[in-house]
Amino acid sequence: xxxxxxxxxxxxxxxxxxxxxxxxxxxxxxxxxxxxxxxxxxxxxxxxxxxxxxxxxxxxxxxxxxxxxxxxxxxxxxxxxxxxxxxxxxxxxxxxxxxxxxxxxxxxxxxxxxxxxxxxxxxxxxxxxxxxxxxxxxxxxxxxxxxxxxxxxxxxxxxxxxxxxxxxxxxxxxxxxxxxxxxxxxxxxxxxxxxxxxxxxxxxxxxxxxxxxxxxxxxxxxxxxxxxxxxxxxxxxxxxxxxxxxxxxxxxxxxxxxxxxxxxxxxxxxxxxxxxxxxxxxxxxxxxxxxxxxxxxxxxxxxxxxxxxxxxxxxxxxxxxxxxxxxxxxxxxxxxx
Amino acid sequence: xxxxxxxxxxxxxxxxxxxxxxxxxxxxxxxxxxxxxxxxxxxxxxxxxxxxxxxxxxxxxxxxxxxxxxxxxxxxxxxxxxxxxxxxxxxxxxxxxxxxxxxxxxxxxxxxxxxxxxxxxxxxxxxxxxxxxxxxxxxxxxxxxxxxxxxxxxxxxxxxxxxxxxxxxxxxxxxxxxxxxxxxxxxxxxxxxxxxxxxxxxxxxxxxxxxxxxxxxxxxxxxxxxxxxxxxxxxxxxxxxxxxxxxxxxxxxxxxxxxxxxxxxxxxxxxxxxxxxxxxxxxxxxxxxxxxxxxxxxxxxxxxxxxxxxxxxxxxxxxxxxxxxxxxxxxxxxxxx
DNA sequence: TAAAAATGTGCAAACGTTTCAATATCATAA
DNA sequence: TTATGATATTGAAACGTTTGCACATTTTTA
Numbered sequence: 264x265x266x267x268x269x270x271x272x273x274x275x276x277x278x279x280x281x282x283x284x285x286x287x288x289x290x291x292x293x294x295x296x297x298x299x300x301x302x303x304x305x306x307x308x309x310x311x312x313x314x315x316x317x318x319x320x321x322x323x324x325x326x327x328x329x330x331x332x333x334x335x336x337x338x339x340x341x342x343x344x345x346x347x348x349x350x351x352x353x354x355x356x357x358x359x360x361x362x363x364x365x366x367x368x369x370x371x372x373x374x375x376x377x378x379x380x381x382x383x384x385x386x387x388x389x390x391x392x393x394x395x396x397x398x399x400x401x402x403x404x405x406x407x408x409x410x411x412x413x414x415x416x417x418x419x420x421x422x423x424x425x426x427x428x429x430x431x432x433x434x435x436x437x438x439x440x441x442x443x444x445x446x447x448x449x450x451x452x453x454x455x456x457x458x459x460x461x462x463x464x465x466x467x468x469x470x471x472x473x474x475x476x477x478x479x480x481x482x483x484x485x486x487x488x489x490x491x492x493x494x495x496x497x498x499x500x501x502x503x504x505x506x507x508x509x510x511x512x513x514x515x516x517x518x519x520x521x522x523x524x525x526x527x528x529x530x531x532x533x534x535x536x537x538x539x540x541x542x543x544x545x546x547x548x549x550x551x552x553x554x555x556x557x558x559x560x561x562x563x564x565x566x567x568x569x570x571x572x573x574x575x576x577x578x579x580x581x582x583x584x585x586x587x588x589x590x591x592x593x594x595x596x597x598x599x600x
Numbered sequence: 601x602x603x604x605x606x607x608x609x610x611x612x613x614x615x616x617x618x619x620x621x622x623x624x625x626x627x628x629x630x631x632x633x634x635x636x637x638x639x640x641x642x643x644x645x646x647x648x649x650x651x652x653x654x655x656x657x658x659x660x661x662x663x664x665x666x667x668x669x670x671x672x673x674x675x676x677x678x679x680x681x682x683x684x685x686x687x688x689x690x691x692x693x694x695x696x697x698x699x700x701x702x703x704x705x706x707x708x709x710x711x712x713x714x715x716x717x718x719x720x721x722x723x724x725x726x727x728x729x730x731x732x733x734x735x736x737x738x739x740x741x742x743x744x745x746x747x748x749x750x751x752x753x754x755x756x757x758x759x760x761x762x763x764x765x766x767x768x769x770x771x772x773x774x775x776x777x778x779x780x781x782x783x784x785x786x787x788x789x790x791x792x793x794x795x796x797x798x799x800x801x802x803x804x805x806x807x808x809x810x811x812x813x814x815x816x817x818x819x820x821x822x823x824x825x826x827x828x829x830x831x832x833x834x835x836x837x838x839x840x841x842x843x844x845x846x847x848x849x850x851x852x853x854x855x856x857x858x859x860x861x862x863x864x865x866x867x868x869x870x871x872x873x874x875x876x877x878x879x880x881x882x883x884x885x886x887x888x889x890x891x892x893x894x895x896x897x898x899x900x901x902x903x904x905x906x907x908x909x910x911x912x913x914x915x916x917x918x919x920x921x922x923x924x925x926x927x928x929x930x931x932x933x934x935x936x937x
Numbered sequence: 938t939a940a941a942a943a944t945g946t947g948c949a950a951a952c953g954t955t956t957c958a959a960t961a962t963c964a965t966a967a
Numbered sequence: 968t969t970a971t972g973a974t975a976t977t978g979a980a981a982c983g984t985t986t987g988c989a990c991a992t993t994t995t996t997a
Contacts, residue, residue: 311716311719311720312720313720313721314720314721314722315652315655315656315661315721315722316656318652319652319653319656324652326700329701335686335689335690335693336686339682339683339685339686339689340682340883342679342682344682345676345677345679345681345682346676348676348701349673349676349703352676352701352703356702356703356704356713361700361722362700362701363663363698363699363700363701364666364685364689364699364700364701365693366689366693367693376693379648382648383648383649383650383651384650384651384652385651385652385698490884490887494887517884520884520887521887524887524889527889546677547827547854547857547884550827550831550857550858550861551888552861552864552889
């Protein structure tokens with residue numbers, strides 16, 4: 264019941280361990296007959312390579328890490344992250360990489376955990392699933408020369424490998440669209456402003472309003488990208504201001520869901536009294552009634568591209584990654600007139 | 601820029617590598633002064649242990665694998681799995697285990713991948729996120745003596761470590777509840793019957809009807825635990841049978857969502873004309889209108905318990921795991937009268 | 938005061954690979 | 968023939984730990 268090692272195979276086949284190793288890597292310095300013999304022996308003995316031992320000498324783990332960069336609870340509650348993971352998993356699996364998940368309670372801890380992943384040689388690289396202002400983790404990774412790809416962007420770090428959509432432009436366009444549909448007073452509903460994605464969308468929103476010169480921007484910022492927070496936030500806003508808006512642009516579908524709930528509860532009609540557009544296109548919400556209009560992000564694809572890029576970086580020293588900006592699509596369903 | 605190893609620390613501190621190693625493991629055979637000295641040296645040199653090298657000798661990876669046992673796409677589309685992962689991640693993180701994600705396109709492939717995880721010594725154990733009839737993977741794992749915990753159950757394998765709810769009973773109770781609320785003709789809406797969870801719920805449903813002796817069971821089986829399939833399935837059923845039911849028990853919230861959509865589209869009212877209950881209590885759906893009534897599973901907790909059990913098995917040879925059956929809670933919201 | 942026990946440390950082997958450099962074998966060219 | 972170069976194979980070191988055993992020193996016991 265002991266593990267079959269390369270040495271066992273070597274002995275049984277009457278060759279040296281180095282030969283067996285070369286057969287495994289299909290080196291062209293080994294004759295066909297020997298290869299055949301060794302392969303047969305491996306099969307007979309039930310040999311399987313030991314990834315640990317291999318990693319020790321090659322200094323590669325063939326593993327990439329996935330760091331949420333959000334509190335676990337929060338991250339998993341939002342289907343956006345599941346989509347990203349799914350995309351990443353598809354690629355890692357195909358490329359024979361393992362995927363390890365790192366997710367902790369808070370940002371500080373996560374930063375530490377991520378660095379440990381590298382220092383303890385558990386991963387060859389990581390994918391960061393979101394970024395915040397002055398992201399120290401990114402500083403550290405760059406300083407240490409640890410390979411990573413960011414899903415999102417970091418204004419303070421020019422030229423790092425990222426996969427993203429153009430949030431400023433996408434938001435700008437969406438606001439412009441709402442104005443064209445004759446909505447007069449559009450407010451924004453954002454998650455925590457420490458995230459770059461919140462900032463970028465806010466910027467696009469503000470810019471669009473300014474350029475169309477017809478009103479002041481107004482952003483409701485809630486504590487988390489969750490419907491509970493959005494629900495409460497919008498409810499409070501309505502009560503305080505006695506309405507005073509006819510459209511909400513939510514920076515996330517979950518937020519949009521909360522907004523819908525609050526609005527309906529106040530007896531306002533969607534989309535007649537208030538129009539709503541979200542972000543992400545969480546599939547489930549297209550089954551809502553009214554079905555949510557939203558800016559569709561190629562979420563799955565973003566995960567794929569990030570994984571592909573990272574793996575390429577790991578295998579080609581001359582490749583330092585790039586900036587991939589994917590385009591989005593405005594999906595209009597029931598929540599705008 | 602080279603990696604600081606135990607040897608470097610040893611040299612710098614003027615002790616032997618074994619002493620350094622013993623300081624790391626906080627052996628009580630080392631004097632306090634030596635420990636202090638070595639620790640200081642480690643800090644000064646910026647030492648971090650190499651998990652790979654450690655694993656090679658200890659024959660432990662401190663890593664557990666997560667196998668979906670569902671096609672990737674399907675698994676991630678259902679929030680149930682995110683919840684489980686979240687629970688598992690919480691525990692692994694606390695116990696300093698790494699979590700690796702295995703998910704492939706199909707069952708066959710996944711089986712192979714899972715065994716590889718063990719054979720290539722990447723994991724110490726795995727958590728299986730669901731089971732099917734005559735699950736061969738489970739056979740193999742048992743045969744090879746690889747530690748695992750199943751979330752769910754497998755009728756063919758008595759006494760294996762599992763975390764589950766009592767699906768038969770829970771479904772039975774739910775049907776009984778609907779009957780008490782005076783629903784007369786309850787049909788079931790199930791996912792693929794190859795999954796044990798589908799079978800168990802079907803059994804509970806059938807049993808409840810039989811014992812209350814008032815009608816024949818009728819189960820709509822759709823291809824996947826997804827709303828699209830449920831929507832179409834229920835639509836077809838209504839059209840074929842010109843209704844003929846006043847309640848649907850969906851074996852999953854996603855299915856319930858699809859059912860709601862189909863029913864509303866046919867101009868039937870919920871809950872007056874048709875009552876609906878789902879399974880899982882996906883949080884998002886409580887924000888639906890009408891808010892979904894559902895059997896709440898302690899999803900997060902299930903993940904936690906599974907991880908805890910597995911880790912205990914890995915660290916205590918005498919502990920072979922157990923059967924943890926968690927209780928559920930019927931949450932009544934708007935979709936039943 | 939000698940023997941026994943406790944305490945602290947080091948040596949060297951082992952974990953299972955990969956890979957550099959060296960060697961053995963054989964056909965080819967001069 | 969003999970040197971020349973391919974071709975095929977091997978030996979041994981290295982990757983960074985842990986750990987059983989031996990050794991040396993100190994303390995305790997009788």
